[in-house]
Amino acid sequence: MTYNQDLLIREKRHPxxxxxxxxxxxxxxxxxxxxxxxxxxxxxxxxxxSDMKLTTVCEEAGCPNIGECWEKKHAxxxxxxxxxxRACSFCNVATGKPDxxxxxxxxxxxxxxxxxxxDHVVITAVDRDDLADGGARxxxxxxxxxxxxxxETTVEILPGDFKGDMAAIDEVAEAKPDVFNHNLETVPRxxxxxxxxxxxxxxxxxLERVKDIDPNIFTKSGLMVxxxxxxxxxxxxxxxxxxxKVDFITIGQYLQPTPKHAPVDRFxxxxxxxxxxxxxxxxxxxxxxxTPLTRSSYHAGDxxxxxxxxxxxxxxxxx
Ligand code: SF4
Numbered sequence: 001m002t003y004n005q006d007l008l009i010r011e012k013r014h015p016x017x018x019x020x021x022x023x024x025x026x027x028x029x030x031x032x033x034x035x036x037x038x039x040x041x042x043x044x045x046x047x048x049x050s051d052m053k054l055t056t057v058c059e060e061a062g063c064p065n066i067g068e069c070w071e072k073k074h075a076x077x078x079x080x081x082x083x084x085x086r087a088c089s090f091c092n093v094a095t096g097k098p099d100x101x102x103x104x105x106x107x108x109x110x111x112x113x114x115x116x117x118x119d120h121v122v123i124t125a126v127d128r129d130d131l132a133d134g135g136a137r138x139x140x141x142x143x144x145x146x147x148x149x150x151x152e153t154t155v156e157i158l159p160g161d162f163k164g165d166m167a168a169i170d171e172v173a174e175a176k177p178d179v180f181n182h183n184l185e186t187v188p189r190x191x192x193x194x195x196x197x198x199x200x201x202x203x204x205x206x207l208e209r210v211k212d213i214d215p216n217i218f219t220k221s222g223l224m225v226x227x228x229x230x231x232x233x234x235x236x237x238x239x240x241x242x243x244x245k246v247d248f249i250t251i252g253q254y255l256q257p258t259p260k261h262a263p264v265d266r267f268x269x270x271x272x273x274x275x276x277x278x279x280x281x282x283x284x285x286x287x288x289x290x291t292p293l294t295r296s297s298y299h300a301g302d303x304x305x306x307x308x309x310x311x312x313x314x315x316x317x318x319x
Pocket of ligand 1: 057058059063064065066067070074075076295296297298303305
């Protein structure tokens, strides 16, 4: 259990959700199976994260893949604190008034990446709508610290939408992460209930803008299914993402973190995920990951290598 989980009881983590009626969480189907966190490398990862006083989304979001990922030394760091200014109805990260930014955090992330000897690192953040630049400068410092401490490591970032502030988006894109990942999460019809603080087309515009700034940066976006969307709506979102030149789509099953969160409408079967994958490939994404346990940072290192190979292949074909 993390410091955050110890200190903040569920009501404190999600004060805005306490008015919601309890929604039974039901039984997960047999195909939602995750590896238990037990191995030595898992413990080593946990101790580096805790020694460096870092936060991970793996723990904060209660990700089911933590046993598998941490055993491979793959953790997703979450910067700018443990408290988010938004209150999305699917998300287990605590909501409230965040702390001041920690100016030493970028360097600690850089040192942790160096210590862990990572080929590829994924960094995400809470939404910081309280900051004038949405945390853009902190993002840049973090990317620079990783480049300084671990120059061989490729960097994937997963920021929020900066409330559509183009100057902030440009600043972060100009720091040239290898992958700029921003999740649309769900179909536009469900935004008012699932992602009320966000706007579908604002997020889409962000992804398009990154490509305008630097077409060499890989762009990536993720969707959760099981919130009430239809396959046709997902197909439309895929078209929107391709129109914004997004390279890589991830699709995974939504899992309800607590009875106060949005309920699971249904569990998509592994066969249905295969069919979503086929549909995404047909629409021209360079890379697709669509399985029940897919998360935007799941297998991100291996996927990055494949992404690079896929682009080379495409360029050779064109050449
Ligand atoms: S899938 Fe991502 S969030 Fe989940 S444990 Fe792995 S690295 Fe962490």
